[in-house]
Amino acid sequence: MQLTDTVTLANGVAMPRFGLGVWQAEPAAATQAVKTAIEANYPMIDTAKAYGNEAAVGTGIQAGLKATGKKRSDLFVTTKLANPDQGYQSTLDNFEASLKRLQLDYLDLYLIHWPVSGKWAETWRAFENLYQAGKVRAIGVCNFSQATMTSLIRQSSIKPMVDQVEYHPWLQQPELKAYLKTAGIQQEAWSPLGGTGGNLRDEPVLQAIAQKHQRSVAQILLRWDLQTDVITIPKSVHPAYIRENAQIFDFALDATDLAQIKALDQHKRTSYWLSSFDWYTGTEK
Template identity: 40%
Template sequence: MTTIPTFKLNDGNEIPSFGFGTFQIPADGSTYDAVANALKLGYRHIDTAAAYFNEQEVGKAIKDSGIPRDQIWVTSKLWLQDYAYADAKKAIDTSLEKLGLDYMDLYLLHQPYGKVDEAWRALEEAQKAGKIRSIGVSNMTPKLWKKFVPSFDVMPAVNQVEFNPYFQQKELRQVLADAHVALEAWAPLGEGNKDLFAEPILNAIAKKYGKDVGQVILRFEHQEGVIVFPKSVHESRIKSNAEIFDFELTSDEMDAIRNLDHGKGQHDPDTPGVGDMLLNAFDIHAND
């Protein structure tokens, strides 16, 4: 794999602009294998979360890779049920312990509900203590951003949200640009949306460059300055997803893909009751 370009965050840290996601990969050895493969293929940015239940396998794959720790960017996330200040402090240590790491490169508030201020204070303190290098948020819409972020002492370095050609987060990107906050995409390939993959313009561009539609989408997002980490358990797909640095889309092609925006996604964090629904979705301490 070519050397992956980095983007500079507002705290001065350099994040690999392309990485590997582990959402919904089970902790039955599958996560270990997928992360080990990704690292072997040149990935140096791994995204996990307490609520993915696979931090331990991510950590083991990193350790077994033999790659120096400072060459791998590791992200994890705090789950909603641990947002009370004391719980958040403990959860940060639990994530470090499960990952087998002395520090995490990035730690996010996974969902913007409940005791967000207390949780954020715990992240700010952990950053000062050297347990976390960069801190950020996830699933914050412009409305939720304006509700919480003005009271934070430290500006988030990133906001990880749903993003793909059908949902390009135009209003949010303006808010983030004003604050020099990077956008990270979850579902960068629209979770395999068949309509998206059938779009004539994407297929025409793919044909022109000898690429597949997924690679064109990821290249578009990269050129938009969005950090992406597609997920796959298939070695061939893990490899091909990363093959986006040997071609460049023209400004006309970028504009054509921008025109695919529907302005809304599959998940709306502003929906009333979504916080409670997520909080009750599962118990991350069930096996403690």
């Protein structure tokens, strides 16, 4: 396993298993983080309109490509449609606006950020249009449960290729994971290091495994993602951590480690803002 390894999505597109996330990154910090990540050979960048940093990410992409001599095709770029922008024509218009902010002429992956009630079906129809027109190489969703995913598939001609959901040892969602695997939909983790409602780095079991392998807890968490066949996009704006997060390809967790981590599941979300957010409809409670 190495940094440039990929998984093959249902439509045959090769998607990197590892990349940089930029949620909560201020624009200037996002630009530098993206440039640093590209210089550190990160093959994938993940952002979203709702993050407010698409333009900064676009600047960072251009700076990183210039600094390394890499081509646009060497990088896999994902962004997401914001909740207020859902709807057929609005989706098409906002896709073009995201491309402009990112300074790109196509996307590798476009995701519906949340399953907004009454909107996601027509939004997905626009996603299918974009995909069929060749403007995006793959399409998918974020935060879709088994129920919403099943409903979407029934109403669609093209099945989502990716479902990006919160995933870490405290929230493993085994039923959803099994469902996605059976459906041929690739799972991707957001907040793989834990969110703002709890610190996985303080978990004694993870600290012990980290000491055993002489690694950081963050590296253990990211390695666990890869070994459980989940794509991971850790966020950092610190150059040292960006480089450290990618140094997870020269060791492996053993069966005992994996069993101990599996036992940590608490069905616990660690992002504080989800307490006031309806995960199933994508609306404020």
